[in-house]
Amino acid sequence: MKFEGTDSYVATRDLTLAVNAAVALQRPLLIKGEPGTGKTLLAEEVARALNMPLFQWHVKSTTKAQQGLYEYDAVSRLRDSQLGDPRVEDISHYIMHGVLWQAFECEQPSVVLIDEIDKADIEFPNDLLRELDRMEFHCYELHRTIKAKHRPLIIITSNNEKELPDAFLRRCFFHYIKFPDKETMQRIVEVHFPILKHELLKEALEVFFDLREVPGLKKKPSTSELIDWLKLLLAEDIPPEVLRAKDAKDAIPPLHGALLKNEQDVHLFERLAFMSRRKS
Amino acid sequence: MxxxxxxxxxxxxxxxxxxxxxxxxxxxxxxxxxxxxxxxxxxxxxxxxxxxxxxxxxxxxxxxxxxxxxxxxxxxxxxxxxxxxxxxxxxxxxxxxxxxxxxxxxxxxxxxxxxxxxxxxxxxxxxxxxxxxxxxxxxxxxxxxxxxxxxxxxxxxxxxxxxxxxxxxxxxxDTVDLGVRNIKVALRRLRRFARKGAATELDLDGTIAGTARNGGWLDLQLRPERHNAIKVLLFLDVGGSMDDHIQACEELFSAARAEFKHLEHFYFHNCVYESVWKDNRRRHGEKLPTWDVIHTYGPDYKLIFVGDASMSPYEVGRPGGSVEHWNEEAGDIWLQRLVDAWPRAAWLNPLAENYWNYTPSIGMIRAVIGNDRMFPLTLDGLERAMRSLSK
Known part of the structure; x- marks a missing residue:
């Protein structure tokens, strides 16, 4: 059982190695990288490629570690008791299973995605140490220990907004997805647009990488933005010559809204274009 | 093996x-x-x-x-x-x-x-x-x-x-200089610093759940307030070789401005004396007496200097040592006053840390502000500075 990328996801050698190490040694895999380099997508593609069910847990600033295990819905139970509902006798009716519980009880090995773990409180990763290590936890209301039938493959993504505690990091494998080079990018685009005209792709990639080199951009365009932009180029049927026209008066690439996401960046880019035109 | x-x-x-x-x-x-x-x-x-x-x-x-x-x-x-x-x-x-x-x-x-x-x-x-x-x-x-x-x-x-x-x-x-590439990360770390240290507020959802669990007895739950409570005074050294670094640093802090409750910046040249200024173009016209600054902002502000702290030792230690004007009192006296007014202080220095020992004025300034209060202007240094400030 080896992950080698899929028909819609190009994985570099270092990434596949990291995933396979995590699968083989059954450790959680922590993924970091620039936004838009396919961190979240990785879990979906791994699940698809290895034919395992995927459980997703999207973390928000208010998410608590307990919510991934289970939640005791005390409010419903209180209401039921006041209405005389017979269900109130059995506490298990009010235990809501979280993502990890579902994955632990799954009959086959599964993939769990813990997305954007850095959004949560600083204590969040610490509260999951034992769960990730031993793959078990105790449900106090039911006096029962939930133990994983098969250790799931846990993929965790982070955007680096908070530092993660050392104890947590020690338990994970780590991979930093670096921004793809031109070659890899070409493969990624080919996967998404198999029929793209070769010339258009070449011009587009050039414009794209030039744009990334512009100093002082607030948000550099990333892979997912390139894909969106190509979609637009295709939909509008822009000929490759337009992209090549570097010295023409419209030095701003067409449909740049898909690549540059804030006003200041567009403005900066326009100014640079203006200056380079004046020089020439 | x-x-x-x-x-x-x-x-x-x-x-x-x-x-x-x-x-x-x-x-x-x-x-x-x-x-x-x-x-x-x-x-x-x-x-x-x-x-x-x-x-x-x-x-x-x-x-x-x-x-x-x-x-x-x-x-x-x-x-x-x-x-x-x-x-x-x-x-x-x-x-x-x-x-x-x-x-x-x-x-x-x-x-x-x-x-x-x-x-x-x-x-x-x-x-x-x-x-x-x-x-x-x-x-x-x-x-x-x-x-x-x-x-x-x-x-x-x-x-x-x-x-x-x-x-x-x-x-x-994270030990290299701050630049365009890593300025974003620096910003994030500053933000984290800005969000720390606030009071608590009533957690309504927690209170309802807690009360239900208690079988109807009121159970108050509190949680930390998510407001930004950090106030910062920024003193920037301008008019010398440090201008590029100062600009980078100024941009960095103004980008994080929204995250601070208050952020005030002042300029000085080489060392702080009896006056500072807020607008570089009119620095000779509109000077602010340093005493006024000290009296205006309360002790809950945090003090951050940015500068290379490299000058002639006279500029720090002697009256009249300033290269620009006649100062009645020596620079280190003014520095000491600032540090006394805002005890939580840090100095960010764009010079690499291993050169600090070769410049006497750096040693003199560190003697005033505290040896462990000067940090290199790198991501790592910034982080250490923020950590020491929030202690």
């Missing part, structure tokens, strides 16, 4: 633990990689290093350790054989192949090892010992320390330069 490697990483100040070493050994035992040093590099990086800021340091440490070592200990006998064969089939002429056949792969390997043992230095070009690409028996593997490439996909090494020698994660190292 690999203990030396592990200790080498430790000695290069990489935070690796025994647990991680065991995981690496487990991975090797599971035959996740076989023999290729490139793969071993990737695997060990995945398992041992947990922060991309440390990738560059790891690359360097790895390069140092594996300089001259050709294959993994214990693996060398097992792997290159078939690869050599493969490479030979692909790239050697008939005559060469015959000669190689005569020599035998065993023999080739032996000689290779001998030669590796003799070889002390790494040769960038790799032409002396190994690497005439196919004529010497040792060029075939494409697998020697020089990284001599044989062409094609012979052993899965795509490039001649080893991955760890490319140092492509240098930008992510």
């Amino acid at each position: 690999l203990v030396d490697f592990f200790l080498h990483l430790k000695s290069r100040q990489l935070p690796v633990s025994t647990k991680e070493l065991l995981a690496l050994l487990e991975a090797l035992e599971a035959r996740l990689v076989t023999g290729s040093l490139d793969d071993f590099y990737l695997l060990s990086r995945t398992l041992l290093i947990k922060d991309e800021a440390l990738y560059d340091r790891f690359d360097r440490a790895f390069g140092e350790y594996f300089k001259g070592i050709e294959a993994l200990p214990g693996f060398d006998a097992m792997v290159p054989e078939e690869w050599l064969e493969l490479a030979a089939r692909k790239h050697l002429s008939e005559a060469d192949r015959a000669r190689l056949q005569k020599l035998g792969y065993e023999k080739v390997l032996e000689q290779l090892n001998e030669r590796l043992a003799e070889q002390k230095e790494r040769h960038a070009g790799g032409s002396k010992w190994i690497g005439t690409a196919g004529t010497s028996p040792f060029g075939h593997g494409g697998y020697n320390p020089e990284g001599v490439r044989i062409g094609g996909e012979s052993v899965g090494n795509r490039t001649a330069i080893k991955v760890w020698d490319q140092r492509e994660f240098r930008n992510l190292d």
Whole structure:
């Protein structure tokens, strides 16, 4: 059982190695990288490629570690008791299973995605140490220990907004997805647009990488933005010559809204274009 | 096995633990990689290093350790054989192949090892010992320390330069200067600093759930308020060699402005004296008496200086030492007053930390503000400064 990328996801050698190490040694895999380099997508593609069910847990600033295990819905139970509902006798009716519980009880090995773990409180990763290590936890209301039938493959993504505690990091494998080079990018685009005209792709990639080199951009365009932009180029049927026209008066690439996401960046880019035109 | 490697990483100040070493050994035992040093590099990086800021340091440490070592200990006998064969089939002429056949792969390997043992230095070009690409028996593997490439996909090494020698994660190292690339990360760290230290507020959802759990008895729950409560006074040294750094730093702090409750900035030149100014273009017209600043802002403000602190010692220690005007009182007296008014202070210095000892004025300023209060203007320094400020 080896992950080698899929028909819609190009994985570099270092990434596949990291995933396979995590699968083989059954450790959680922590993924970091620039936004838009396919961190979240990785879990979906791994699940698809290895034919395992995927459980997703999207973390928000208010998410608590307990919510991934289970939640005791005390409010419903209180209401039921006041209405005389017979269900109130059995506490298990009010235990809501979280993502990890579902994955632990799954009959086959599964993939769990813990997305954007850095959004949560600083204590969040610490509260999951034992769960990730031993793959078990105790449900106090039911006096029962939930133990994983098969250790799931846990993929965790982070955007680096908070530092993660050392104890947590020690338990994970780590991979930093670096921004793809031109070659890899070409493969990624080919996967998404198999029929793209070769010339258009070449011009587009050039414009794209030039744009990334512009100093002082607030948000550099990333892979997912390139894909969106190509979609637009295709939909509008822009000929490759337009992209090549570097010295023409419209030095701003067409449909740049898909690549540059804030006003200041567009403005900066326009100014640079203006200056380079004046020089020439 | 690999203990030396592990200790080498430790000695290069990489935070690796025994647990991680065991995981690496487990991975090797599971035959996740076989023999290729490139793969071993990737695997060990995945398992041992947990922060991309440390990738560059790891690359360097790895390069140092594996300089001259050709294959993994214990693996060398097992792997290159078939690869050599493969490479030979692909790239050697008939005559060469015959000669190689005569020599035998065993023999080739032996000689290779001998030669590796003799070889002390790494040769960038790799032409002396190994690497005439196919004529010497040792060029075939494409697998020697020089990284001599044989062409094609012979052993899965795509490039001649080893991955760890490319140092492509240098930008992510947090001990380099602040620049456009890492300014975002710096901003995030500042934000984290800005969000700390606030009072608590009523947690309504928590209270309802707690009350229900209590069977109807009121159970008040409180949680930390998420407001930003940090107030900052920024003193920037302008009008000298530091202008670029100052601008970077100013931009950084103004970008984080929304995150601070209050952020005020003042300019000074070299050292603080009886007046500072807020607008650089009108610095000689609109001066603010430093006393007014001290009296205006309360002690809950945090004080951050940015400057190289490099000047003549007289500018710090003597009345009249300023290069611009006659100052009645010495710079260190004014510095001391500022630090007394806002005890939580830090000085960010764009000069590299190892030069600090050579400039007397830096020592004098550190004596006033506290030896552990000056930080280099790098991501790492910024982080340490913020941590010390929020203590």
